[in-house]
Amino acid sequence: MPYYRAVGELPRKRHQVFAKPDGGLYNEELMGEEGFSSDASLLYHVNLPTAIVKSEAVERPAALDETQPNYPLLPRGYQTQNLPVGGDVVADRQLLFANEDIRISFVAADRPNELYRNAVGHEILYVQAGDARFESVYGAMDVGAGDYVVVPASTTYRLVPSDGDTTRVMTFEARGHVRPPRRYLSQYGQMLEHAPYSERDFRAPTEPLVVDEGETQVLVRHRAGLTRLTYAGHPFDVVGWDGYLYPYVFNINDFEPIVKRFHAPPPVHQTFEGPNFVVCSFCPRTLDFDETAVRVPYNHANVDSDEMMFYVGGDYSARKGSGIDIGSISLHPSGVTHGPQPGSVEASIGKPSTDEMAVMVDTFRPLHLGPAARACEDTEYGTSWARNQQTRHLGETGPGLTA
Structure with missing residues (x-):
């Protein structure tokens, strides 16, 4: 310290x-x-x-x-509660x-x-x-x-x-x-x-x-x-x-979120750093406040890092169709683009705030999968964007914390 x-x-x-x-x-x-x-x-x-x-x-x-x-390369989801x-x-x-x-x-x-x-x-x-x-x-x-x-x-x-x-x-x-x-x-x-x-x-x-x-x-x-x-x-x-x-x-509840008029990238949530990795805290906060702001993250490709997100609190009904709930993990590796679920952008317009809470680790070398990950994987997660694009109905999804 x-x-x-x-x-x-x-x-x-x-x-x-x-x-x-x-x-x-x-x-x-x-x-x-x-x-x-x-x-x-x-x-x-x-x-x-x-x-x-x-x-x-x-x-x-x-x-x-x-x-x-x-390998083969894929965004992956996990359920630690299992x-x-x-x-x-x-x-x-x-x-x-x-x-x-x-x-x-x-x-x-x-x-x-x-x-x-x-x-x-x-x-x-x-x-x-x-x-x-x-x-x-x-x-x-x-x-x-x-x-x-x-x-x-x-x-x-x-x-x-x-x-x-x-x-x-x-x-x-x-x-x-x-x-x-x-x-x-x-x-x-x-x-x-x-x-x-x-x-x-x-x-x-x-x-x-x-x-x-x-x-x-x-x-x-x-x-x-x-x-x-x-x-x-x-x-x-x-x-x-x-x-x-x-x-x-x-305590994660003592983190003071930084909010901008338009969407701010994950570094504003950084809490700690170590050799070739960072830890970020996503906390309840007011969403981007311009009336024309898209209040969910834009699709992005982290070309130099893998992103692991651990979902630890809040209401995850906004992620309907993704399998995400409290205790879930998402892993988005370098080499693939990721972003909000289909319908989230439209449903976020006018939303004033989010109460989702998550711990994120970005690593600058690829994360390999351990025995526990293989044991609790949600094998449907990686293809959920394509699946939800086919079946979505506006209003069933909303703003999410996917970085």
């Missing part, structure tokens, strides 16, 4: 003697990006963060990560799409995961539904529907669904760091007035989370695979930390 936070107990100076009440010393740990050349935080542990007791290789069935190209329910947010991720830069998965979690650390890159956990507690070495945060939980690389964490609740989460695993778009920030990292959010919209841990336990296992994802490390003490033993690197939460 682009601004400084301090939580818990800290000595006056960095790298200074910091005594425990029993006379011993707290152990410093610097969590820093790009080798001392970018954002960092300094954490103070009760136990040694280096005290590894055991290291074990963890084998993951190759079939769970097997992807296939989008995927299996249960498990935890790490071990039971169901892979939808992947490329060299990002992995996109879905899980309906009903139990806590074992402590987990992704050393490959940042993660975004988008909570579609349900409540949970996000616990990490930095502290804990309550999260719920609409929350983007941004987890820095190498953060040890777990997600604990509320008792009796299922937390439906889409996970985005970057091969690198995730940040707010650079154009939203001043040269010193302050969010600018034209940004669709401000620092007040972001939540982060406000107090330490200290667990006094002995040997504890942590599952680590790294570039060679998965390893389970056993530490002499629980990693959640940080009495204080400060810096610019920490997990945070942004």
